[in-house]
Amino acid sequence: MDLIGVRGVSFSYGGPAVLADIDLVIRDGDFLALIGPNGSGKTTLVKIVLGLLEPSRGSVEIMGRPIGEFRDWSLVGYVPQKATHVDPLFPASVEEVVAMALMSNTKAWKASGRGEIRRALRRVGMEDLRRSPIGRLSGGQQQRIFIARALVTSPRILFLDEPTTGVDAETQTSFYDLLDLLNEEEGITIVLVTHDIGIVNKHVSQVACLNQRLVYHGSHADFCRSEVFRDMVTRGDHLIAHEH
Amino acid sequence: MESLLAYGFLQRALLAGLSIAVACAVLGLFLILRRDAMIGHGLSHVAFAGVALGLFLNVMPLAAALAVSAVAAVGMMKLKDRAGLHGDTAIGILSSVGMAVGILLATMARGFNVELMAYLFGDILAIDPLEVALTAGLAAAVLLLVSINYAKLLFMTFDRESARVSGVRVARLDALLMMLTAVTVVLGMRVVGILLVAALIVIPAAAGLQVAARFKTAVAVSTSAALLSVALGLLLALELDIPASAAIVILCSIMFGLAAMGKKVRSRRSRRA
Numbered sequence: 001m002d003l004i005g006v007r008g009v010s011f012s013y014g015g016p017a018v019l020a021d022i023d024l025v026i027r028d029g030d031f032l033a034l035i036g037p038n039g040s041g042k043t044t045l046v047k048i049v050l051g052l053l054e055p056s057r058g059s060v061e062i063m064g065r066p067i068g069e070f071r072d073w074s075l076v077g078y079v080p081q082k083a084t085h086v087d088p089l090f091p092a093s094v095e096e097v098v099a100m101a102l103m104s105n106t107k108a109w110k111a112s113g114r115g116e117i118r119r120a121l122r123r124v125g126m127e128d129l130r131r132s133p134i135g136r137l138s139g140g141q142q143q144r145i146f147i148a149r150a151l152v153t154s155p156r157i158l159f160l161d162e163p164t165t166g167v168d169a170e171t172q173t174s175f176y177d178l179l180d181l182l183n184e185e186e187g188i189t190i191v192l193v194t195h196d197i198g199i200v201n202k203h204v205s206q207v208a209c210l211n212q213r214l215v216y217h218g219s220h221a222d223f224c225r226s227e228v229f230r231d232m233v234t235r236g237d238h239l240i241a242h243e244h
Numbered sequence: 245m246e247s248l249l250a251y252g253f254l255q256r257a258l259l260a261g262l263s264i265a266v267a268c269a270v271l272g273l274f275l276i277l278r279r280d281a282m283i284g285h286g287l288s289h290v291a292f293a294g295v296a297l298g299l300f301l302n303v304m305p306l307a308a309a310l311a312v313s314a315v316a317a318v319g320m321m322k323l324k325d326r327a328g329l330h331g332d333t334a335i336g337i338l339s340s341v342g343m344a345v346g347i348l349l350a351t352m353a354r355g356f357n358v359e360l361m362a363y364l365f366g367d368i369l370a371i372d373p374l375e376v377a378l379t380a381g382l383a384a385a386v387l388l389l390v391s392i393n394y395a396k397l398l399f400m401t402f403d404r405e406s407a408r409v410s411g412v413r414v415a416r417l418d419a420l421l422m423m424l425t426a427v428t429v430v431l432g433m434r435v436v437g438i439l440l441v442a443a444l445i446v447i448p449a450a451a452g453l454q455v456a457a458r459f460k461t462a463v464a465v466s467t468s469a470a471l472l473s474v475a476l477g478l479l480l481a482l483e484l485d486i487p488a489s490a491a492i493v494i495l496c497s498i499m500f501g502l503a504a505m506g507k508k509v510r511s512r513r514s515r516r517a
Contacts, residue, residue: 050409073409078409087277089453092398097402100395100403104410149406150406
């Protein structure tokens with residue numbers, strides 16, 4: 001089943017086009033890496049799919065409905081790029097941060113209740129820190145808390161925008177292992193914005209490569225054999241290629 | 245103390261002061277964390293234009309200030325969103341225009357008199373029963389609306405983008421927060437005056453943020469600091485024959501100083517441990 005359908009989407013911030021004529025389908029169960037060099041429009045595309053930006057042309061469908069008519073946002077989880085830049089003085093405990101998402105959604109709150117908060121924290125291995133102030137956690141720990149916040153409403157699809165920026169290599173490994181678990185065992189579709197080809201090699205099943213236009217979309221195995229991949233590695237393109 | 249409390253004017257002053265303290269303390273936390281701490285300051289200057297308009301048109305200054313501040317609150321939001329202004333530029337523009345219009349109207353109405361001074365510097369001991377009822381009603385409305393929207397307001401304040409993705413209608417909540425702030429500022433100017441009402445919004449909340457690790461604790465500390473400052477400030481004003489507004493704001497600052505010291509002591513202890 002198609003969870004996300006992007007059809008003929010173009011976008012600009014008032015100047016030259018950031019995205020041109022993008023067609024992309026994300027299917028149920030995919031673990032998709034959205035890759036491309038800096039400024040290629042990855043974050044912009046995710047923001048359009050999430051309804052944070054309006055495309056200048058084209059349309060987006062979520063779970064079969066035009067984005068304007070889609071209401072069940074509890075089924076969509078989002079971990080934004082800036083999640084690792086938490087205001088250290090913000091007075092919120094881990095539990096409060098996770099509760100925000102659940103309690104903001106009356107339907108999800110009524111259906112699950114407070115127990116769901118602890119369950120979400122348990123899934124990301126952070127239950128013991130539930131009373132800690134969010135500002136005192138490490139970048140990796142905060143990232144897990146934001147995943148718990150995204151998971152607490154039981155989403156079918158999870159968007160993560162450069163989730164491990166500024167996080168050490170060891171924490172990154174355990175973080176991506178967690179994503180594997182969520183995708184393989186819990187069936188959550190994952191869309192990961194990254195410019196780390198190492199991550200692409202180890203974890204994802206699908207790759208969409210963006211550089212204003214969609215230059216590749218297909219399986220990870222085919223991507224590794226593609227000219228797009230060879231070109232990217234040869235040129236550098238601000239992509240990080242390494243083994244985990 | 246008991247004999248003092250028997251006076252009707254003091255009962256009214258306490259009720260109005262404590263009510264506005266609660267409203268300011270709760271709203272202030274959201275405003276500071278949204279980096280909108282100066283909104284109270286800006287709206288108080290606009291409220292001055294409203295008071296002057298009331299004096300000029302010979303209508304109730306409080307009602308005129310309410311109308312003008314509500315319009316200005318919406319104006320600040322629109323200006324910030326649509327004109328692509330940086331930080332608090334919109335507040336700077338509207339507050340200066342408000343003050344200029346206020347001075348102009350007050351001069352034209354020959355209104356630089358005792359009544360205008362009461363709005364500028366506050367005159368809590370002369371507050372009338374209608375104003376007390378309005379202020380208590382406002383505090384109840386702030387508490388009710390913030391409680392109903394608590395999780396959404398907190399989510400939006402902490403991470404606006406993720407809140408939008410989760411279906412939180414952030415524009416609607418922005419408007420709610422701005423309206424509540426505008427009304428609070430207008431009613432608060434009778435308590436501490438136009439020139440000091442922003443202090444009641446910012447300082448107790450800043451004190452709460454110094455010591456709290458959880459948002460609900462910050463609400464409790466901020467509210468307690470504001471309530472104590474108003475109650476003690478009133479008593480000091482009566483005992484020492486000093487302006488209540490100044491006493492209240494100075495006490496707020498002392499509370500903030502204590503909270504900041506408490507934070508330092510605690511962090512020193514935790515470093516040693």
